[in-house]
Every structure is written in C-alpha cells, then in structure tokens.
Amino acid sequence: MKVAFLGTGLMGQPMAQRLLDANVQLIAYNRTPEKLAPLKAAGAEIAEHPRFAIREADCVILMLTNAPAIYSVLLSDTSWRMLAGRTVIQMGTITPLESQEIRDSVVAAGAEYIEAPVLGSIPEAKSGNLIVMVGALREQYQRYLQLLQNFGPNPILIGEVGTAAALKLALNQLIAALTTAFGLSLAYIQRQNVKVDTFMQILRESALYAPTFDKKLQRMLEHNYANPNFPTKHLLKDTDLFIESATAQGLNVSSIEGVREVLDTAMRMALAHADYSSLYAAITAANDGN
Numbered sequence: 001m002k003v004a005f006l007g008t009g010l011m012g013q014p015m016a017q018r019l020l021d022a023n024v025q026l027i028a029y030n031r032t033p034e035k036l037a038p039l040k041a042a043g044a045e046i047a048e049h050p051r052f053a054i055r056e057a058d059c060v061i062l063m064l065t066n067a068p069a070i071y072s073v074l075l076s077d078t079s080w081r082m083l084a085g086r087t088v089i090q091m092g093t094i095t096p097l098e099s100q101e102i103r104d105s106v107v108a109a110g111a112e113y114i115e116a117p118v119l120g121s122i123p124e125a126k127s128g129n130l131i132v133m134v135g136a137l138r139e140q141y142q143r144y145l146q147l148l149q150n151f152g153p154n155p156i157l158i159g160e161v162g163t164a165a166a167l168k169l170a171l172n173q174l175i176a177a178l179t180t181a182f183g184l185s186l187a188y189i190q191r192q193n194v195k196v197d198t199f200m201q202i203l204r205e206s207a208l209y210a211p212t213f214d215k216k217l218q219r220m221l222e223h224n225y226a227n228p229n230f231p232t233k234h235l236l237k238d239t240d241l242f243i244e245s246a247t248a249q250g251l252n253v254s255s256i257e258g259v260r261e262v263l264d265t266a267m268r269m270a271l272a273h274a275d276y277s278s279l280y281a282a283i284t285a286a287n288d289g290n
Contacts, residue, residue: 001142001147002027004057006050006073007092008035011118012063014125015091018150020044026190029053031073031142050074054082059147062090075105079288085108093172093238095245096162097232099135105160114140115161117168118175121229128152135164145156169245172238173256175212175230175276180259182213183280186220196221216277223281225274231274234278236263 005016013035019026020042027045029052030036047053050073054060060083064070071077074088088106090099090113103113103232106115115135132148132155134141141157148155170275189199200217203209219225239260246253252286265282266274 001025001058003147004029004047004050004053004060005044005063005206006030006053006060007063007065007069008039009063009065010122010231011125013038014122014129015061015109015151016044016062017042018125018128021122022150023052024150025149027053027056028120029073032147034278049078051074051079051082052084054079058086059144060086060088060227062092063078064092065234066092067094068104072093075102080109084147087112087114087140088234089114089116089148091118093117093168093234093241094243095169097248099165099218100162114144115160116155117164117165118151119168119171123229125151131137132156133164135159135161152176166245167240169238172235173242176235176239176259176263176279177215177256178212179276180279180283182210182216182263183220183277183283186217187280187284191241216280219275219277220280224272225281228273228275230276232266232276233274234261234274236260236267242271 003019005012005019005026005028007290008016008028008030011058016026016028016039028036028039029047030051036046056213062070062074064073083106086202088111090102099115117188121252126150130152131246134151134155134157136146136157138157146157158167203213211225239256243253243256243260262279262282265285266278269285271278271281
C-alpha cells in the first residue's frame with residue numbers, strides 16, 4: 001500500500017514519520033514545501049501538488065487545519081478527479097456535518113471515506129500513542145486498523161462518519177474548559193496568598209484533579225508558552241467548531257462562550273502561536289485590568 005500524506009504540520013510531520021519508520025511507502029504534500037524537508041531526508045517521496053500525491057497513492061491521509069483547507073487540497077477539481085478507487089482517511093478536527101459533507105463529495109468521486117481524528121499532542125504522535133477515534137463502517141475499520149495502529153495502539157471504532165468528529169470536539173471542549181478553570185483558580189489562590197504547593201496537594205488528593213493540571217502548571221507559573229504541542233490558535237478554532245455544532249444541537253453553550261472570550265484575549269495578546277496554557281496569561285491580564 002502506498003500512502004499519500006497531505007498536511008505535515010506540528011502533528012502531521014511526526015505522524016508521517018511513524019509511517020516511514022514502519023516501512024510504509026509514503027508520498028507527502030504540504031502547502032509550505034520547506035516543512036517537508038525532514039520527511040524527504042527520511043525517505044518520503046515529495047509531491048509538488050496534491051493531485052500528484054493522490055494519483056500515486058492507494059490511501060490518502062489528511063491532517064489539515066480545517067474544512068476549507070480540505071476542500072482546497074483534496075476537493076479542488078484537479079484533485080477530486082484523482083480520487084476514484086482510493087480511500088481517504090481524514091484525521092484533522094472538523095465538525096460532524098463538515099465530515100459528512102466531505103464524505104459525500106469523496107464518495108461521489110468513486111472513493112471511500114473514513115474519519116479518524118486523534119487525541120494527544122506531539123509527544124504522543126512521535127511515540128505512536130495517540131488515541132485514534134474512528135468513524136467508519138466496521139469493515140472499513142478492520143481493513144485499515146493495522147495502518148491506524150501506527151498512530152495509536154488501540155484505534156476505537158466510535159460509529160458512523162460524524163460520531164468520531166463529534167467525540168473529538170467534545171474532548172477538545174474539555175481541554176479548553178479545564179485549562180481555563182484551572183488557570184483561573186491558580187491565579188485566584190495566588191492573589192489570596194495561598195501557597196501553590198498547598199493548593200496542588202489538596203487538588204491532587206481530590207476528585208477534582210485532572211492530570212492536565214500538572215502538565216500545564218509549570219508553564220503557567222513561569223509564563224513559558226514557547227515550543228507549543230498545541231497552539232492557542234488551534235484551540236480557538238476547535239472551540240468555535242464546538243460552539244457551532246453544539247448550538248445546532250440546541251445546547252446551552254454559555255459556559256464555553258466564556259472560555260472563548262479568554263481565548264480571544266490570548267489571541268489579542270499575540271499568543272496565537274504560543275502553547276494554549278497561555279490562557280493563564282489572558283486570565284491574569286484581565287485581572288490586572290490590561
């Protein structure tokens with residue numbers, strides 16, 4: 001099997017490298033060609049246009065920023081015509097409706113479509129320990145299970161196309177909400193002269209604790225948001241997608257809309273490319289009246 005990997009950014013590059021390490025024939029494309037240099041050095045074939053990658057492949061993996069990028073790279077007229085007989089595995093974060101609409105376009109081209117978004121960040125992508133959530137027919141899931149196991153040991157079949165996309169958005173909503181809630185509590189106890197060590201000791205012993213709190217604690221205390229595993233701008237994008245999708249389901253989204261305001265503040269503070277723990281900077285800046 002030859003795989004075309006379209007989109008080799010922060011997550012896509014180590015995921016594509018996992019395929020090369022497993023001796024999978026790989027042809028890669030990125031809208032920024034310079035990002036392909038490590039994969040080329042590792043033995044990947046490089047395509048100058050997505051249609052060339054699609055034409056040479058049996059399976060097309062997408063790790064692109066959003067649905068508009070997918071339409072541009074995969075479903076432009078020249079690329080769409082190359083899809084017949086191939087399988088598209090969409091691994092980025094988009095809404096269930098977007099995923100279903102893309103599936104319909106892919107199927108109309110004579111190809112198969114699977115969604116397989118992942119939970120985890122760069123360390124898990126490098127080690128092959130991502131949580132892979134699959135929206136597909138059971139037969140499709142079984143046929144591509146071995147390929148997906150390069151990214152995570154236990155890909156989980158969630159249901160039909162749309163269900164895995166929905167689950168990924170629900171989990172990313174928790175990332176945004178938990179990080180904001182923790183950052184606010186941390187800032188509050190510091191201003192009330194409560195020791196951080198005492199706060200964390202009690203928090204760790206309680207049912208309130210989530211491991212992500214310790215993962216982000218030092219970054220927040222040191223205001224060190226460099227070298228992100230997941231940048232603020234991506235969390236804002238996913239939060240917007242969740243709000244859009246949850247609103248369409250008739251849910252009250254006022255709590256996550258408040259989180260979105262904090263994310264927007266971080267963006268205005270030029271923290272778009274910083275680690276999303278920079279939500280703490282937005283929280284403390286607001287408290288300072290800045």
